Amino acid sequence: VHEGGVKDEKILEPPAEMAGEMEAAASRMMDAAAEGDxxxxxxxxxxxxLTEEEVIHGLEVGVASGKVVPVLCGSAATGAGVTLLLDRIVGAIPSPAEKPKRSGEEEIAADPNAPFLGFVFKTTADPYVGKINYLRVMQGTLTPELAVKNARTGDSERMGTVFFPRGKEQLPTTKVIAGDICAVAKLQHTRTGDTLCDAKNVRALAPIEFPEPIYRIAIVPKTKADEDKLGQAVARIVDEDPTFRHTRNVESAQDIIEGMGDIHLDVAIEKLREKFGVNVDTAEAQIPYRETLMKPAQAQGKYKKQTGGRGQYGDCWIEVEPLPRGGGFEFGERIVGGAIPKNYIPAIEKGVREVMEKGLVSGHPVVDVKVVVYDGSYHEVDSSEQAFKMAGALAFRAAAEKAGVTILEPILDVEVTVPEEFTGDVMGDLNTRRGRPVGMEMTGPGVQTIKAQVPMATMAKYALDLRSITKGRGRFRAQFSHYEEMPMNEQQALIQEYERRRQAESEG
Known part of the structure; x- marks a missing residue:
């Protein structure tokens, strides 16, 4: 029994009533140690x-093979058990030096006299000091003012203040030799995973492979002051954490943050508030739906306005047709006989594009459409670019009404990796999300990977739900695949929500 903290830890005799349990645990440990050799x-x-040395040797072999997983108890609050943990890391965990060399690897000797080579494994943002990079010196010696090169970017960096981090303390130093870990402030072009090296001996260590974010939400600054500080504060957190991302969705005017789960983003939001003084509210990230037309159609758009002076007159006939998914937008003209002067054609296209950007039935952009102007008329005095822009917009709306409008939703390629016993529950859950399974394979002992295509709209909180279904033992990754037509009942719900939102905005 360990009691107290790191500095005053006491090892006490266990209670007598636990003797049986301890004997059984010791027997299980002997079994595990013996299986390793x-x-x-x-x-x-x-x-x-078995002797204590033999038990430690057997456990070390078992840990190295992955058959034994040590579990120790301790307290982060008091430090109880920390000394035991460190002892076991040294005594029962294989040394990194015992790891077999992989093909293509180069051995690096921790030689303080060799050309400098360092690896940046962590970055923090201090609101007063600025960016701090933590690095391990792999070779050579690091000193303040040392000029080095970033192997990833090719940029030169000059070391500023160099110090050893000791909890909250920063202990300045004039020399860091191979094997030591230190921190450097205010490097301009360096981030986590970068290699810093001697300019005459450029080498790159293998970068850290970070997982793709799996959870996203929108953040909204609470005040104008928060809005002014948000961009710089979020950029600092992105510097610190490569698994945290921030994007500005121009279409929805939302600031989107992404991470490895709800707790990860909660910590980032708390850091915005505590460290940078930025307060934000959260909201669901809007889904980037699209609209398109269902069949070809023709329609006229005529804009005519007379106000006493010079009037406004624009008249055009257009035909529209849907394009294959991903076809984008095509615009052309087949005007003959000068029915519409050529200089007014760009204005018609502009009117069409403005309607497409705003959407027709749900407020989302129209895509995969071809528009051709084939007839019309104009007035020598009253016609103008503005009039033909209005005519183009009217024509496209009228043609879209005849052609029919449908809503497209983004579909994700999803891979879910779970212990085999959860396969049925995960498959059932994906079905409730309108997912389509496309494959399943064993990717390890007792581990299944399920591949499916799932609408993005149903995946907003999947990271939380998967954690609940698999008791935290499942993981997934998702990436955009394509757009496809949304089920009609889902379209109607989206359209009704859009109409309610428009009505609420118009009422004030």
Missing amino acids: DELMMKYLEGEK
């Missing part, structure tokens, strides 16, 4: 007791 197994089966 044939000689130990033979000795154990012959009834001989």
Whole structure:
């Protein structure tokens, strides 16, 4: 029994009533240690007791093979058990030096006299000091004012203040030799995963592979002051955490943050408030739906206005047709006989594009459409670019009404990796999200990977739901695949929500 903290830890005798449990646990540990080595197994089966050194050796072999996973107890609050943890790391965990060399790897000797080579493994943003990079010196010696090169960007950096981090303390130093970890302030072009090296001996260490974000929400600054500080504060957090991302969705006018789950983003939002003084509210990230037309159609758009002076007159006939998914927008003209002067054609296209950008039935952009102007008329005095822009907009709305409008939703390629016993529950959950399974394979002992195509709209909180379904043992990744037509009942719900929102805005 360990009691107290790191500095005043006491090891006490366990209660007498736990003797049976301790004996059983010790027996299980002996079993695990013996399984790691044939000689130990033979000795154990012959009834001989293993020595402490033999047990440690057997556990080390088991840990190295992945058959044994040490579990220790401790307290982060008091530090109880920390010394035991450190002892076990040294005594029962294989040394990194024992790891077999992989093909293509180069051995780096921790030589303080070799050309400098350092790896940046962490970045923090201090509101007063600025960016701080933490690095391990792999070779050579690091000193303040040392000029180095960033192997990723090719940029030169000059070391500023160099210090050893000790909790909240920063202990300045004039020299860091190979094998040591230190921190450097105010490097301009360096981020986590970068290699810093001698300019005459450029080498790049393998970068850290970070997982793709799986959870996203929108953040809204509470005040104008918060809005002014938001961009810089979020950029600082992105510097600190490569698994955290921030984008500005121009279409929805939302600031989107992405991370590895709800707790990850909660911590980032708390950091915005505590560290940078930026307060935000949260909202669901809007789904980037699209609209398109269902069939070809023709329509006229005529804009005519007389106010006493010079009037406004624009008249055009257009035909529209849907394009294949991903076809974008095509615009052309087949005017003959000068029915519409050529200089008014761009104005018609502008009117069409403005309607497409605003959407027709749900407020989302129209895509995959071809528009051709084939007839019309004009007035020598009253026609203008503005009049033909209005005519183009009217014509496109009229043609779209005849052609019919449908809503497209983004579909994601999703891969879910779970222990085999949760496969049925995960498949059932994906079905409730309108997911279509496209494959399933064993990707490890007792591990299944399910591949499916799922609408983005149903995946907003999937990271939380998967954690609940699999008791935290499942993981997934998702990436955009394509757009496809939304089920009609889902379209109607989206259109009704859009109409309610428009009505609320018009009422004030």
